Amino acid sequence: MSSRPGGRFVRRITERLHHAPAPSEAWDAIQLARHQDRPYPLDYISRICTEFEELHGDRYNGEDPAIVAGIGRFNDHPLVIIGEQKGRDTQERTFRNFGMPSPEGYRKAMRAMDLAVKLRVPLLTLIDTPGAFPGSGAEERGQGGAIARSIAAMVRIPVPTVAVIIGEGSSGGALAIGVADRVLILENATYSVISPEGGAAILWRDAAKARLAADAFNPTAATCYRFGIVDSVVPEPAGGAHLDHDEAARHLGQYVERQFRELSALPDADRLRQRRLRFRRLGAHREYAIGDPAAVASGRVESGAPKP
């Protein structure tokens, strides 16, 4: 029995108001990064390259449309491009597997890297994936190994490399083609260890808490820049890249060209060394001296003295 007429109704409204999701910069960026009209690698390639020849197949057992790879003419120079391609309509999305690459895709990418090395042509990668495909077939064909080997190949290749996160960069599926001399990110793109839904399912045990996870991970361009994970942020047209593909591609082309100009001035050995050091340095940790009073004060138990 409610004490006042309309009490329950009022309470419900106040409840609603109370639980209205707070505006979240991270969540907005994720929505923009996933916008279905956002330009995908092929949209950029057709605009920044005068001509482009696409490669197909990994030469072992298959072809993965979630990764496009090929060589194009960029500023009157050849450029090898690898990109993760999502689909725009339902049919294409299914064909591209929602931009979730399988081992074949990463092996095709490594083929393209080999081509870049052979021809001594720089490499550009465009990252836009919700993650590598989680399927039993992909696991059996070596998803983990394919990603690991792709990372290793990107650490090793002697040509200048630039990676751009153009949309959603989630998990090892994104990093597999993201270990480059220079890493750029578009203003509204995101880069994270896992998609907010995946993170919510693991940490909150509830995929519906994605918004909460998005705020916690804060996978925005600003975060990546602050941590030194990206070297610069590529501006997008006002309102987002989906509103003006030509303008977005023009910005991307300019930024990428500048990076390649800087990189090609360096000798190969220096560039390789800098690339390794760049990734070797990323991280945040504290280091104490054993028995450091600061450590003791913070309540930390120092692990036992090393065994003789």
Place this chain on the structure above:
Amino acid sequence: MSNKPIQVTVDRLKRIAHIPDRPKKPLDPTTCPKCESHFRDEEMVANARVCTNCGHHFPITARARLDHLSGGSGWREIWTELRASDPLQFVDLEPYPDRARKAEQKTGLGEAVVVAELEVEGQPCVAAVMDFAFMGGSMGSVVGEKIARACDRSIELGVPLIAVSASGGARMQEGVLALMQMAKTVVGFEEMADARLPVIVVLAHPTTGGVWASFAALGDFTYAEPGALISFSGPRVIEQTTREKLPPDFGLAESQLKNGQIDDIVDRRDLPQRIGRVLRICERPDLAQAPTLAQHLSEASGDRMGKVAEGIAHTVTHTIPRFPGKVVKKVGQAVDARRKKGTVE
């Protein structure tokens, strides 16, 4: 008003209808979950925590594994003083620093990996052993750093590296920085390749996610323990995403051997002999003098890669002109212990 008693009745009925399953008595850590054989503590240690009846491999702590690998000849832990920092000020169900502290109190480990110098069957080597008990063995900045440093130390000493993985993947609480550790560990392994030193990877249960998709898949010799789960995406994620029904042996070491993802399945009790044999085969007395690519590079530029990377006090204090109003924070406040002489090693 009239629905009040009805609600109560329904509630009662529900309560009667719902008889919860009696919770199974949790098995104590020295009882085999497969065959329910019970072991005494000293038996567990003697058998390297393997069930002598059915061969079930119990989880083993990193330090116990080092004891086992070294065969009692002793080992020296290095970089015990590295601790996680909280770059994102991450809070899920509890704040990240609290989780880390609890894990430290529970396991007595500083992080999810222990790096040590030791001898296996008389062969000197460096080992990086992960411990699943510390936050699911997840790979954060410290784990990445320690594994990369383990590679540096191997190169410095000119000895092979043994990496034992047991991990659920990248540490979510460190966000994108945890993702970067995949690249960092691969860089470390690439240095090993330049130094022409072998890497032996042992995959313990479980090795999934970012660890399996980075250094754990890049061993020159890759062995797995029986029954270890080895996969990039966990079975639950796969079932939820693709609605596939997975076979019970999905992703287990036995099926990954058939898939060609690992070299062999080795019983934990045989591991020291097996690793010792590989180390003996690969032993090359001439290699110590051979200059590595890292040294070549250093001669060209005046510093040695491993040295530069060692003990980096990483602080990023970029200002972000495009995002005004953002507070720029210090990422790591690493104290370079190396500078305080005589405190390390």
